[in-house]
Structures are given as C-alpha cells and as structure tokens.
Amino acid sequence: MAKEDVRNELIESGLKLFSRSGYAATGVKDVVDETRVPKGSFYYYFDSKEAYAEEVVRKYSSKNAEARQRLLTDKSLPPLARLRNYFERGIKVNSGRNYSGGCLLGNLTQEVSDHSELVRTDLSNALGNWQRDIEAVLVEAAESGELPAYLDPKATAAYILNAWQGSILRMKAEKSARPLEMFVEMTFDHLLK
Amino acid sequence: MAKEDVRNELIESGLKLFSRSGYAATGVKDVVDETRVPKGSFYYYFDSKEAYAEEVVRKYSSKNAEARQRLLTDKSLPPLARLRNYFERGIKVNSGRNYSGGCLLGNLTQEVSDHSELVRTDLSNALGNWQRDIEAVLVEAAESGELPAYLDPKATAAYILNAWQGSILRMKAEKSARPLEMFVEMTFDHLLK
Numbered sequence: 496m497a498k499e500d501v502r503n504e505l506i507e508s509g510l511k512l513f514s515r516s517g518y519a520a521t522g523v524k525d526v527v528d529e530t531r532v533p534k535g536s537f538y539y540y541f542d543s544k545e546a547y548a549e550e551v552v553r554k555y556s557s558k559n560a561e562a563r564q565r566l567l568t569d570k571s572l573p574p575l576a577r578l579r580n581y582f583e584r585g586i587k588v589n590s591g592r593n594y595s596g597g598c599l600l601g602n603l604t605q606e607v608s609d610h611s612e613l614v615r616t617d618l619s620n621a622l623g624n625w626q627r628d629i630e631a632v633l634v635e636a637a638e639s640g641e642l643p644a645y646l647d648p649k650a651t652a653a654y655i656l657n658a659w660q661g662s663i664l665r666m667k668a669e670k671s672a673r674p675l676e677m678f679v680e681m682t683f684d685h686l687l688k
Numbered sequence: 689m690a691k692e693d694v695r696n697e698l699i700e701s702g703l704k705l706f707s708r709s710g711y712a713a714t715g716v717k718d719v720v721d722e723t724r725v726p727k728g729s730f731y732y733y734f735d736s737k738e739a740y741a742e743e744v745v746r747k748y749s750s751k752n753a754e755a756r757q758r759l760l761t762d763k764s765l766p767p768l769a770r771l772r773n774y775f776e777r778g779i780k781v782n783s784g785r786n787y788s789g790g791c792l793l794g795n796l797t798q799e800v801s802d803h804s805e806l807v808r809t810d811l812s813n814a815l816g817n818w819q820r821d822i823e824a825v826l827v828e829a830a831e832s833g834e835l836p837a838y839l840d841p842k843a844t845a846a847y848i849l850n851a852w853q854g855s856i857l858r859m860k861a862e863k864s865a866r867p868l869e870m871f872v873e874m875t876f877d878h879l880l881k
Contacts, residue, residue: 515802516712516803517710517712517798517799519709519710519712519713520712595802596802597798601798601854601857602798602799604857604858604860604861605710605790605794605795605798605799605857605860606710606795606798606799608860608861608863609708609788609789609860610709615860615861615863618861619861619862622858622861645878646878650870650873650874651874653858653867653870654851654870654871654874654875656854656858657851657854657855657857657858657867657870657871658847658850658851658854659854660853660854660857660858661794661849661850661851661852661853661854661855661857662847662850662854663854664794664797664798664850664853664854664857665797665815665846665849665850665853667797667798667801667802667808668797668801668808668811668812668815669812670801670808674846674850677843677846677847677850678847678850680843681843681844681847681879682847685838685839685879686874686878686879
C-alpha cells in the first residue's frame with residue numbers, strides 16, 4: 496500500500512474505534528488490529544496517539560462538513576426548512592445506530608479536552624466551523640425575514656449547536672430518539688419563531 | 689474506620705478521579721491510592737468497577753440535587769429568576785474550575801452509556817430527576833403567567849437541561865465561560881420570553 500493509503504486506513508480505524516469505545520479505552524494496538532497494517536508501524540505514521548487523535552478529529556470534521564454543507568446550501572428549500580431538514584437527517588442517522596456512538600466531536604470534547612491542548616484546539620475548530628455553517632443559514636433566514644429580528648445569528652447558531660450536542664448526549668442516556676425530536680420541535684416551533 | 693466510612697471515602701475518591709480523568713482512564717488502583725484504604729480491599733466494598741461507578745453516579749446526583757433544590761425552591765424570587773440564578777451559579781462554579789471537568793453526569797453519559805446498561809440507567813435517572821426539578825419551576829412560572837403559554841413545561845425543561853449539558857461540553861472545548869453565558873442569555877432573554 497502507498498504511504499498515504501496506510502495512513503488513511505489507520506485514521507479510518509480511529510474514526511470507528513474512538514466512536515465505539517472512546518479515547519482512553521482505544522489502544523494503539525486496537526487501531527492497528529483493525530487494519531492490514533503491520534503492528535509496530537503506527538509510530539512511523541504518527542508521532543503519538545495524541546497526534547493521531549488530531550488527524551482523526553480533522554477527518555471526522557471534514558467528512559461531516561461536506562455532508563452538512565451539501566444540505567445547508569441546498570437553495571431549493573428556504574433557509575430554516577433546510578436547517579430543520581439537516582437536523583432531521585441527523586435523527587435518522589442516530590436511529591440507524593440505535594442511539595449509540597453519538598457525535599465523535601462531543602465524545603472527545605468530554606473525554607480529552609482537559610488533557611490534550613492539541614486535540615482540544617482541533618475540537619474547538621471543528622465545532623467552530625460547524626457553528627459557522629449554521630450561522631450562515633441563519634444569516635440567510637434573517638435577510639429573508641424568516642428569522643425573528645431580535646435573534647442574533649451568531650449567538651443563535653452557538654445555542655442551537657450546543658443544544659444539539661446536549662440532545663445527542665441525552666439520547667445516549669435514554670437510548671431513544673425523543674431528546675432529538677424534542678430538540679427539533681423546541682428549536683424550530685418555538686426558539687426560531 | 690467503620691465499613692460505611694471506608695465505602696464513602698472510596699466513592700468520594702471516584703467523584704474526584706472520574707471527573708478529572710474519565711471512567712476508562714481511572715483504574716481501581718488509582719481510586720484506592722487516593723484514599724487511606726488498603727489496596728486489595730476495593731472488591732470487599734464493590735462487586736466491580738461498574739457497580740462502583742453506579743454508586744459514584746448516585747452520590748454525585750444526590751449531592752447536586754440537594755444544592756439545586758435549595759436554589760430552585762427559594763420562594764423569595766419569582767420562578768424564572770430563580771432558575772436563571774441557578775444557572776448563573778453554575779457558571780461561577782465552572783469558572784472556579786477553569787472550565788475543566790464539566791458535569792460528571794454528562795461526561796459519563798458520553799463515555800459509559802454505550803457500554804454499561806447499569807450505569808446508563810443511573811445516568812438516565814439522575815438526568816431525569818434534574819429535568820423534573822427544572823420542570824417544577826417552569827410549572828410554577830406557567831401558573832403565575834411568567835412562562836409563555838405555548839411552552840410545555842416538560843419539553844421546555846428537557847430542552848433547557850440538554851442545552852445546558854451541550855453548553856458545558858462546548859465550554860470544555862473553548863475553555864471559556866462564553867458558551868454558558870450565551871446559554872443563559874438565549875434561554876432567558878429569548879426562549880422563555
């Protein structure tokens with residue numbers, strides 16, 4: 496395999512294992528065992544587990560940003576319908592996983608951000624990008640008069656993203672779609688009305 | 689030491705270590721090392737690390753419920769001012785910890801709820817009790833006409849608690865009070881208005 500392919504395979508393995516088991520419970524050996532990469536070569540590709548986690552966060556973030564931006568810039572729908580559609584799709588994705596795993600960014604923020612300044616910075620950037628994509632839709636909604644004038648798009652985007660993260664967390668505690676459905680109802684039927 | 693004192697000391701050690709390092713990264717040895725309890729006696733008090741985590745969750749939950757209920761039932765303030773006061777106190781507590789640690793219930797939900805049905809049930813109960821205390825204040829606010837009539841106290845309490853959990857998570861990523869301050873502003877100046 497080409498060097499870049501091996502590196503990618505290791506990162507994909509991390510996406511799966513960190514989502515399933517978390518950071519501390521995933522050893523470098525587990526990562527390598529998931530792949531066809533020979534044991535002991537991990538440190539040829541990454542300086543440390545921490546540097547590896549940074550790459551996993553960046554990959555997760557860029558994959559999700561792509562899918563998100565496709566939905567959030569779909570001009571066939573008005574801005575708030577687009578945003579609602581995006582979160583409703585999120586409910587389907589989480590239902591398909593039986594409400595397990597949740598969001599890797601949220602999971603790693605809880606587990607790692609106090610212990611690695613490097614990974615914390617990547618997580619902060621990834622959440623910041625996510626927030627900005629939501630803000631862009633809210634700015635459009637403000638321009639078209641859909642968003643109540645007293646709501647600031649930036650603060651509202653932050654609140655919505657954080658409420659979504661908390662609803663994902665609650666979904667994991669309840670093993671139910673209800674917290675996510677309640678999020679969509681409260682956000683779109685009340686907060687943004 | 690009396691048996692109950694040793695048990696309590698071990699649970700207090702877990703409150704500290706699980707908050708600081710998470711579940712997987714905290715070994716039984718770390719728990720015992722934090723106490724004056726002789727090594728090897730952990731399993732005399734708890735059947736497993738999982739059973740121990742359950743007790744830690746219950747202790748955290750009951751400690752927090754006490755402080756919360758004191759603030760949320762303080763009839764010297766109108767209901768929504770009381771609720772706002774409660775969350776503003778939460779901001780102070782988190783600032784005093786330099787935005788680290790966050791909420792043990794949130795942390796363990798992310799890390800453990802997919803792996804232990806026992807601990808998940810305790811977490812779900814603890815979050816449910818927390819939600820019900822918020823709901824009780826919102827019911828009072830509805831009765832006094834403070835809460836907009838279109839807001840259902842139960843759904844609103846769930847949304848607020850989940851948004852708070854997500855804001856705590858975001859605080860850990862940003863190492864800043866801003867997500868919590870934004871939560872208070874958006875919740876009390878917009879959602880509940």
